[in-house]
Amino acid sequence: MRVFAFLFILIAALGSSTVPARAEEERRTVLLIADAGADTAALATPPLTQLGMLVETHDAGGSLPELGGRDDVRGIVVWLTTGQVGDPFFADWVRDAVRRDVPVVMMGALPEVEDRFGLFLSLGLLYSYDDRAYSYDMRVVDWDEALIGFERRFDRLFPDAPVMRPLDAAQARSLLVLERRGNAADRTHPVIVTRKGAYAAESYAVWTPPGGGAHRWMIDPVAWFRAALRIGTMPVPDITTLNGRRIFAPAIAPARPADAEAAASAAFALGRTHAMPLPVRTAPGTVQVPPAAQDCHDRLRARLLGYGGPLGALDETEAARRTDAFAPSLLTCAAERDLLVPAAAAVFDAAAPLPLTDRRGDLDAIEAGFRTVRIDRLAGFAWRIRERGALQTLRFDDTGMHVDWKASQGVLGAARAFDGLYIALDPDDPEAVVALTQAPWAPPPFPVLVESRWSVFGLMRTGERASMTVEAEGGGAMAWQTEPGSHWEIRLAPKAGGLLRYRITADGDGVIAFGLPEVSGGRALLELIRYYGGGS
């Protein structure tokens, strides 16, 4: 009997241990091999980050990272500007990566290796040398309209490129095909994705002016890396959004390290005398400083052009895709402190009409969560989210799927913005499960959050009732998805003061949207209680 009991326990233990074993962690590390000091790392990192990847940069002139024992590597991007590679076993290293089923993306200058033909063959490409250093007689015969000509079009002026063709056309996706003198036998594929990797010829991915500086993507970098690194449907940790709203997190930053003290005292003065408290961001690399500001000549620019430029640029990161939080960094020069007040006022004026959620000071913690979060793929379209810290939003790009509310856990709600489905997670649930379904859309079985200016956490809900804690600073505006036409009573119980009650009826889409007054005490208990019989 004891033996049976022991076997039963053993089998049960084994059974339970097989559940996490089935979960496979999404690989998020991209090894970027780039020339030291080149702009390529700065160019590749934002789109890869947008895809939820963690970029690990290595100098092309140094030794290459060991691939054995790495189960976090999603892919490799080799983006060279000179073609020089320091490791004599570069080609073998690429072949090793391909053998491990790690996609290798070759971009920019061709690597200076002996067996260049063999190197590209391992990626499913046929390379041949072309001594025709001109391209005026080339014409486009095929191109991916959605991907080519992203920020700049070729306009018949093609950079010189070697002849590159797919080894097996059926296994490759050519994004741009050029033909010389109308000769179908004389074609090259300067931007191509294969099953083993991808290739973008020099100057076909990014246009750079002769003197350097402002770059323009010739190809949609997000779509390019997604295709090249074989990134399918997966939740992307999102640092731009919280509770369905874009994050507002302005800050002050020193234009140069020497201006750190000036920035700190300016921030203090702004908070004390102008009621515009702003945190100081000093972490190196977090703030992109334009060359003009490094010389503290921003005064001239500000006088001539105002602050519309930087804020306009920030607006552009909201078009087509949401690529950044609304987080302008006001650069401070010791000699130009007087410009900060109008600059800060311009930022607050610009933010006032926008549906944002104010998270001044939280952005660094959210970005830290982006780096630490672990995503385990469960069966089907479901993922377990661990170790996410202050990061509370996941995003699915270009998906027609919906949240499977019954299979999900710790999910406050979801909202669509542009091409993204933004999932708001409950900060009180450290291990959330997000599941998607391909079933047609149906009203959720309980109230789900669409968006909120206030922080929401500790949500407990049934079809009849939802109760939660809200972090209340300023007035609260929020929207929930419920059953169309259903009636709800909203009860807000601040820490100090009496209970506030409102009644609202969901519209034809099932949305209830309402504003709540500013409450004292910071936190409050909020409840949505369904009632029947209509009336108000």
Next chain:
Amino acid sequence: MSGMPLRFLSGLPLIVMAAALLVLGLQRVQPRAVAAVSLADLLAVDGRLDDAVAWADLRARDGDAFALRRLADLADLDGDTAKRATTLQRLVRTGKATLAEHVEAARAMAAAGALKDALTILYNADIRFTNEVSEDFLSFYVAVAIDCGRADVAKPLARRIWKRTGSERALRLMERLREVRPAAPG
């Protein structure tokens, strides 16, 4: 009589001022191209590329090489290839363009179908930068020359580079030129 020298002396500053006005005042007040283009750069940084190009265009109307170069760069940044091509052509005509600018101008002209203009630019580049032209340049030169029906124009350079380098590529290009039949007169 004693008042005459005094009157003359008191009038002296007025005479000097009048002379200064005649010399300096009649000169056209024109900011240096460097300062003017800096504003164009500021406009470009602010995303106002059309304004930047318009301003740089205004400053480059006198054919100043520096201003033309900036105009070409800004037109390039704006993606206005036609404007860039004509500006580079103007820059080449000033005689102050670099070899790379000659090649860029010729590439732009050739891509736009103006092969004879491209050939003229490459021919001038060969004369102006005799010792700097490379095999890549020769490859482009040979292609344009053949397409224009003027293979003869590129032959001296092909011969010179082959003599200098003895490379197979230069030899191949020479043979290509040799295979082309001379264009019929007229």
